[in-house]
Amino acid sequence: MSSDLHLDSGEVALLTDLYELTMAASYLEHGFNDPACFSLSVRRLPPRRGYLVAAGTERFFEAVEQLRFDAAALEYLDSLKLFKPDFLDYLGRFRFTGSIRAIPEGTIFFAEEPILEIDAPLIEAQLLETLAINQVGVATMIASKAARSYSAAQGRRLIEFGLRRAQGADAGLVAARSSYLAGFNGTANVLAGKRYGIPVYGTMAHSYVMAHERERDAFADFATSFPKLSTLLVDTYDTVKGTENAAQVALELKQSGVELQGVRLDSGDLADLSKRVRKALDMRGLAQTSIFASGNLDEYAIAELVRGKAPIDAFGVGTAMVVSADAPSLDMTYKLVEYKGRPRVKTSRNKVTLPGRKQVFRAWNRAGVPYLDLIGVIEESPSTVAREFKPTPDKITELMVARMREGRRIEPNPTLAQARETFLEGFARLPPPLKALERPEAYKVRYTAALNAMQVSEKLKVAERQR
Amino acid sequence: MSSDLHLDSGEVALLTDLYELTMAASYLEHGFNDPACFSLSVRRLPPRRGYLVAAGTERFFEAVEQLRFDAAALEYLDSLKLFKPDFLDYLGRFRFTGSIRAIPEGTIFFAEEPILEIDAPLIEAQLLETLAINQVGVATMIASKAARSYSAAQGRRLIEFGLRRAQGADAGLVAARSSYLAGFNGTANVLAGKRYGIPVYGTMAHSYVMAHERERDAFADFATSFPKLSTLLVDTYDTVKGTENAAQVALELKQSGVELQGVRLDSGDLADLSKRVRKALDMRGLAQTSIFASGNLDEYAIAELVRGKAPIDAFGVGTAMVVSADAPSLDMTYKLVEYKGRPRVKTSRNKVTLPGRKQVFRAWNRAGVPYLDLIGVIEESPSTVAREFKPTPDKITELMVARMREGRRIEPNPTLAQARETFLEGFARLPPPLKALERPEAYKVRYTAALNAMQVSEKLKVAERQR
Numbered sequence: 001m002s003s004d005l006h007l008d009s010g011e012v013a014l015l016t017d018l019y020e021l022t023m024a025a026s027y028l029e030h031g032f033n034d035p036a037c038f039s040l041s042v043r044r045l046p047p048r049r050g051y052l053v054a055a056g057t058e059r060f061f062e063a064v065e066q067l068r069f070d071a072a073a074l075e076y077l078d079s080l081k082l083f084k085p086d087f088l089d090y091l092g093r094f095r096f097t098g099s100i101r102a103i104p105e106g107t108i109f110f111a112e113e114p115i116l117e118i119d120a121p122l123i124e125a126q127l128l129e130t131l132a133i134n135q136v137g138v139a140t141m142i143a144s145k146a147a148r149s150y151s152a153a154q155g156r157r158l159i160e161f162g163l164r165r166a167q168g169a170d171a172g173l174v175a176a177r178s179s180y181l182a183g184f185n186g187t188a189n190v191l192a193g194k195r196y197g198i199p200v201y202g203t204m205a206h207s208y209v210m211a212h213e214r215e216r217d218a219f220a221d222f223a224t225s226f227p228k229l230s231t232l233l234v235d236t237y238d239t240v241k242g243t244e245n246a247a248q249v250a251l252e253l254k255q256s257g258v259e260l261q262g263v264r265l266d267s268g269d270l271a272d273l274s275k276r277v278r279k280a281l282d283m284r285g286l287a288q289t290s291i292f293a294s295g296n297l298d299e300y301a302i303a304e305l306v307r308g309k310a311p312i313d314a315f316g317v318g319t320a321m322v323v324s325a326d327a328p329s330l331d332m333t334y335k336l337v338e339y340k341g342r343p344r345v346k347t348s349r350n351k352v353t354l355p356g357r358k359q360v361f362r363a364w365n366r367a368g369v370p371y372l373d374l375i376g377v378i379e380e381s382p383s384t385v386a387r388e389f390k391p392t393p394d395k396i397t398e399l400m401v402a403r404m405r406e407g408r409r410i411e412p413n414p415t416l417a418q419a420r421e422t423f424l425e426g427f428a429r430l431p432p433p434l435k436a437l438e439r440p441e442a443y444k445v446r447y448t449a450a451l452n453a454m455q456v457s458e459k460l461k462v463a464e465r466q467r
Numbered sequence: 468m469s470s471d472l473h474l475d476s477g478e479v480a481l482l483t484d485l486y487e488l489t490m491a492a493s494y495l496e497h498g499f500n501d502p503a504c505f506s507l508s509v510r511r512l513p514p515r516r517g518y519l520v521a522a523g524t525e526r527f528f529e530a531v532e533q534l535r536f537d538a539a540a541l542e543y544l545d546s547l548k549l550f551k552p553d554f555l556d557y558l559g560r561f562r563f564t565g566s567i568r569a570i571p572e573g574t575i576f577f578a579e580e581p582i583l584e585i586d587a588p589l590i591e592a593q594l595l596e597t598l599a600i601n602q603v604g605v606a607t608m609i610a611s612k613a614a615r616s617y618s619a620a621q622g623r624r625l626i627e628f629g630l631r632r633a634q635g636a637d638a639g640l641v642a643a644r645s646s647y648l649a650g651f652n653g654t655a656n657v658l659a660g661k662r663y664g665i666p667v668y669g670t671m672a673h674s675y676v677m678a679h680e681r682e683r684d685a686f687a688d689f690a691t692s693f694p695k696l697s698t699l700l701v702d703t704y705d706t707v708k709g710t711e712n713a714a715q716v717a718l719e720l721k722q723s724g725v726e727l728q729g730v731r732l733d734s735g736d737l738a739d740l741s742k743r744v745r746k747a748l749d750m751r752g753l754a755q756t757s758i759f760a761s762g763n764l765d766e767y768a769i770a771e772l773v774r775g776k777a778p779i780d781a782f783g784v785g786t787a788m789v790v791s792a793d794a795p796s797l798d799m800t801y802k803l804v805e806y807k808g809r810p811r812v813k814t815s816r817n818k819v820t821l822p823g824r825k826q827v828f829r830a831w832n833r834a835g836v837p838y839l840d841l842i843g844v845i846e847e848s849p850s851t852v853a854r855e856f857k858p859t860p861d862k863i864t865e866l867m868v869a870r871m872r873e874g875r876r877i878e879p880n881p882t883l884a885q886a887r888e889t890f891l892e893g894f895a896r897l898p899p900p901l902k903a904l905e906r907p908e909a910y911k912v913r914y915t916a917a918l919n920a921m922q923v924s925e926k927l928k929v930a931e932r933q934r
Binding site: 172346 | 492600631633712
């Protein structure tokens, strides 16, 4: 059975804008299918962001590898009476045959830097546009948002709780994956646990307490069902009384050798309540019982609670993070930068693009801190661009690596755990002023002389193109 | 083949928070599975919203009808070492057997009004929580946002263009469906066209122009490929020169009896450019060629362009609408309101719930305008609540209707076209002050005396529940 929440493999191919298909059809008709390169990048950082965290590329690569137009897809396209049989035949045989270079998941990167570049025959590369932006955009946006909670929590544990408020099923999965990648410790999303091996966590809802005649009975029932997972939600009615009831249950449990794991606060003034609850627990010899807080938390609220020394051991972060509430979209674009071996540029107002196939060179100082990225052309290398960095770097790394060749991912595929390591290491090395939640310092990103020259020369050709 | 974008039917069952499963397991263990009622509603309207548009329920009902835990799901749950065999057996046999009453898709409704209520054994109803909020929330949020563009466009055509910036694959489908429901004329999303029968539209991207050596060649090629779909994107380089090139192609086409459909502007000052482009086209006898505008449009920008009499015939609306940028989440909750025939209430600070199974009664005046909604208990009817409306209504309607019974949808299922009709009719009757884009007037929603009395009496019982 298949409900509207299911996507068949033939349907993923149609998860695209109609114009990708009309352009492709016109390219085919007019013999435009030479090698092209498209570049995916974020035009500018969202407000209050000092950096981005690369995510979503691996899911995209998997989808690209498997992209097929099945009979039902072709039948629907035929029914539109727009496409000629030649083009539908082409789609029926469609396989991605190109190569993709990308910045690995978990890497910290910045505006204008290509998160990936696709080298493929023009039609193939064009057909990937919508899916690339849709998938890499949301994953990168949420990872970049989640990193801010990771930063604010200063080592306290973080659980992603946002599936219900995520913008749909797919966004819920992406939120769990991207937040784990960006330092979270787990998720409440069971399917994300199954798919990605992310640790799953869960407590209880208010309804559980309300279904019982007495709060204390609810706590006792839950603790006997899940002695090792017993975090009791104490704010269904009065939070302080709720804590007393939880403590009573904890003391009863203790007699049978079981420690109550924690209590959860989900409303009210968390700074004040957490202190009162901590005191109430400690007074009863329950110093081991942890306090878990949730309820409209985001990086700003977490930072405030940490600053106020609220005795909270773990945070559940939901809505604001999973929809990236203060910046719910990323200005990500997918642009033709080369066709038939020649660079391309667009000059629409405020939307000028960087021509040519590129690489990003990152300079590190002796302390292992990055201080300047140069976006260059692909023919350049760390040694050829070294003299453009001032001061002289201790090390220059290339951010983009080959990830697909002849339409297949290059094995071994990086794991989510590796991406998380990449993030944790990169984040630890990032200068603190870039991590500020408000008005972060801007990291320096420049173009190499070669890329600059190419852009100037391409802009000069524009008049010619409009003749 | 199945990529990470695919959801199997067994996976939809796991698209849930772990606590739904731990609560369910504990309920089963302790014999809590009597009839329960849960109510799904929006706690408060998002900023700047005067009303909500119901959407997403039909997709949810379809998923509920098909919800199953398959072998892979059970195996994963077993691997967590949390659940006893009895509970996994229960899940293996799980079918939803309950009933659902709901406000039909396309209906305008308000905060606190239940968009749906589920009557089912406690465990079944609890297990639907996460999916209900996830699916109905995003669809209602986007429909409510799209209605604002519909309102601002004052009859001009609207095409949904946001798939690439939607928060994932599912959100892209929801955005197309919800915006069409709320008055849009079509979408660029091909899969949404196939699934929902929504008209699909597409033009060309800048890359199409850039792949050609000369802009004019690109226009000519496209127009020969799609003579009936020829909307030419004129802003890749200089917009006015681009328009001249488009006009030249249009005049050539005219000689072979084909009308250029339109030109598209995607950047710059659309108010000014549209006037200059209109003049340039008219001067060349191309009065039939329409102007299509896009580029960071939302209801505010559309209203401004309409006020300024910009000669734009159709708008492409993307990012801001599909992520509901100014209000990217809905404060939607799913609350236990009755268990074992007795009402339930929660009293957490600022989160008090309405007890009992409910109905929403809407009063209409003689002019066919709604002026007051009363949320009442399910035993009430239009005749019993009539005397609570002042002034006396011409008509009282009940908003919630039965949609599922014994786990199956009640045939015939309403179509998307019907939902769109429901919206268009309801919107036309809505008092204009409620439709204001900024500071809309608040529609009056009150409780019936019976619901008020029930809430007071349930709150009094809370002390007892915390004994």
